[in-house]
Amino acid sequence: VTAVRIGLLGCGTVGQAVVRALSDGGAPITRASGHRVEIGPILVRDPDRRRPGVDPSLLTTDVGRILDDPEVAIVVEVMGGIDPALGHLRTALGRGKAVVTANKQLLARHGAELLEQAERSGTELRFEASVCAAIPVIKVLRESLLVAEIEALTGIVNGTTNFVLSEMGRGGLSYADALARAQSLGYAEADPTEDVSGADAAAKLAILASIAFHTRVRLDDVTFEGIERIDRDDMTQAQELGYAVKLLAVARLVDGAVALRVHPALVPQDHRLAAIGGADNAVLVQSRGAGQIMLVGPGAGGTETASAVVADVLSVLGTHRGSFLHNALADAGRPVQPPGESRTPFYVRMHVADRPGVLATVAGVFAEEGLSIESVVQRGQGAGARLVLVLHEGLESCMTAALERLRELPEVSGEPVVLRVLDVAGEGR
Amino acid sequence: VTAVRIGLLGCGTVGQAVVRALSDGGAPITRASGHRVEIGPILVRDPDRRRPGVDPSLLTTDVGRILDDPEVAIVVEVMGGIDPALGHLRTALGRGKAVVTANKQLLARHGAELLEQAERSGTELRFEASVCAAIPVIKVLRESLLVAEIEALTGIVNGTTNFVLSEMGRGGLSYADALARAQSLGYAEADPTEDVSGADAAAKLAILASIAFHTRVRLDDVTFEGIERIDRDDMTQAQELGYAVKLLAVARLVDGAVALRVHPALVPQDHRLAAIGGADNAVLVQSRGAGQIMLVGPGAGGTETASAVVADVLSVLGTHRGSFLHNALADAGRPVQPPGESRTPFYVRMHVADRPGVLATVAGVFAEEGLSIESVVQRGQGAGARLVLVLHEGLESCMTAALERLRELPEVSGEPVVLRVLDVAGEGR
Helix, strand or coil, X not given: CEEEEEEEEXXXXXXXXXXXXXXXXXXXXXXXXXXXXXXXXXECCCCCCCCCCCCHHHEECCCHHHHCCCCEEEEEECXXXXXXXXXXXXXXXXXXXXXXXXXXXXXXXXXHHHHHXXXXXXXXXXXXXXXXXXXXXXXXXXXXXXXXXXXXXXXXXXXXXXXXXXXXXXXXXXXXXXXXXXXXXXXXXXXXXXXXXXXXXHHHHHHHHHXXXXXXXXXXXXXXXXXXXXXXXXXXXXXXXXXXEEEEEEEXXXXXXXXXXXXXXXXXXXXXXXXXXXXXXXXXXXXXXCEEEEEEEECCCHHHHHHHHHHHHHHHHCCCCXXXXXXXXXXXXXXXXXXXXXXXXXXXXXXXXXXXXXXXXXXXXXXXXCCCEEEEEEECCHHHEEEEEEEEEEEHHHHHHHHHHHHHCCXXXXXXXXXXXXXXXXXXX | CXXXXXXXXXXXXXHHHHHHHHHHCHHHHXXXXXXXXXXXXXXCXXXXXXXXXXXXXXXXXXXXXXXXXXXXXXXXXXXXXXXXXXXXXXXXXXXXXXXXXXXXXXXXXXXXXXXXXXXXXXXCEECHHHCCCCCCXXXXXXXXXXXXXXXEEEEECCHHHHHHHHHHHHHCCCHHHHHHHHHHCCCCCCCCHHHXXXXXXXXXXXXXXXXXXXXXXXXXXXXXXXXXXXXXXXXXXXXXXXXXXXXXXXEEEECCEEEEEEEEEEEECCCHHHHCCCCEEEEEEEECCCEEEEEEEECCXXXXXXXXXXXXXXXXXXXXXXXXXXXXXXXXXXXXXXXXXXXXXXXXXXXXXXXXXXXXXXXXHHHHCCCCEEXXXXXXXXXXXXXXXXXXXXXXXXXXXXXXXXXXXXXXXXXXXXXXXXXXXXXXX
């Protein structure tokens, strides 16, 4: 195990989340890569600001403490903006340090230049966090789909506009009201121009299309239109025509050329992109080799962006010796829960004789085994009556016990069919 | 550029697609990895069978020509089955060759042992193609989400059962009829037991959960139930209750233990997994770091499986020096299409004076600019009338010209709103 020092430029929301993730993830990172990560120095403007979980002694206002230190092998840039970030990254790459950045504008404007510099210096530049936060779309395009011959990439890559359009479509809100709601929930900035104009999506598309089509795409190559002029009636009209309205970023190969555009578009309601709601992002990639692959996830957020930064750090360190797999598997890791201890709601269908008291008998069995009934539907009459019950969450072992007893009942014919109900309680946090 | 020789075990549908993809993708692979791939020898049982695109001189029935050749650095296993594949891979790993395999049963049963052997020999074992074909779920779990602290993984990982359930839900087919349809379309085997019983999904879940939870999961740890006993009425009943029926593979952390199960389940109709139809696969990963990430794509197919095999070969060769990015970007790659040449259908909304002849005038402008109208809706009367037109696919430059003329018309007030319609013509192949 060798130590690798990581310097940070910036320590706002994303930077603090990066520090936490690198600290908390220390053990798996070491297992996977064979390296022990050491954090700092961290460049900040105001060292006295409160930053929970960040050791204040690591903070510095002197970028030289990072760029001039030969011990710093990786520079993580989460300060944002073009200047002075661009200069810092040029220097870092020029000195052979690997760079991981979350800076979309910097990449869209100066990506090609920085990549060239990384190449000349024999180091590398990673930028997963610059597009769609934690969704690993850059890695997938760059590594998994490298030879898949991508034909088209269609994305919902701006969460703010997707939230606004979803609210307008769902709740009949006006554009202004939906935007105000997005702002109050933190999904839109006080000045939302960058998002609602399509400029943010255009920058992301420039980055994605460069990788997908192995082509230098300049930010100016992407024409974009925003959502500012869409009104409630357009949403209604679109719905009547069978469409949802989405801000799409589209790059496709047309006669050997890359066609690029960002604009609001009508998407058929049964298309998979129409189902991407709220602040989520999605990227749909059509290729000859891999068919249609879609990646969906949160397109913003400090923790989510930090997750992509840490994944890039790990890519720089390299995991392809795979030792974490061995260690993890050999260690046996976590215990496996016995099947009977699984808890879900249940759907049970059975055929019963339609005699007085049957339902009471069946309900009694479930109650005695600790399972409570949410709803019952009985259909048909006589010997062929069909009883469908939905039960509240309960233990698999209770269901097994109940089924054993139900099979014994003369009123029940055939084997009951049991389906579990997907537990969505833990989702959507 | 150094040459790397790749030996293949097996040359059926997937193997032939691997040979084609490695040949066709030679240039980008070399750019990305710095290595030139050389293919062969290829182990087959019957060298005389027709294999389009495969050089017959590479075929051999003697596995020693691959395993004993120190020049062969990577062994790709696409022969399937446990025996003799397991023995071949043990030998290959023992001799320090990297192994890429598409063999799900082998991985689920002997994965931990093979990974240990790879570790001891200082080489590596990759197996993206063993689960969900081209969907890069193993890479994402192993590299992008390594430190994301995964809490739950919920997958639709068997295309056959998803197709059968989709047909039953959509078309009211019986289980037997839907299965027959799946068989006639090539989505189900003549003996479908492995798929419909849930055993195939269980093997995939064992592999996915091992990686997601850094834990050794044995195939026997996964309890599974199939879809054989679900009938038409269950589908109807589920729909009335607001659910779709899906065969789910679920792994989640419960009190520090990994709970694992494969069973048909009711999924709320507005849940994102309910929208995964036909033979598609999807894996939804909930983690503390990255929120909810979903990957969707084709779960089977020779080309798609080969795409994952080639991605693994590329991972073994290593792309993290990123030189392909530099080369691709510096070469400028493909031209960018001028924005005016984009072709889409259009939605146009404008406010017009409700006078006789307005529609004729507007329609005339579009016609003269080469745009044809699919449908028109006019609402309201007097000065506030609202005209919504949907136009067939046309050139962006024609729309620009038409808009310029419309703005000049005294009957049109304000700026028309134009939305493009997502072109889905090229999708779903």
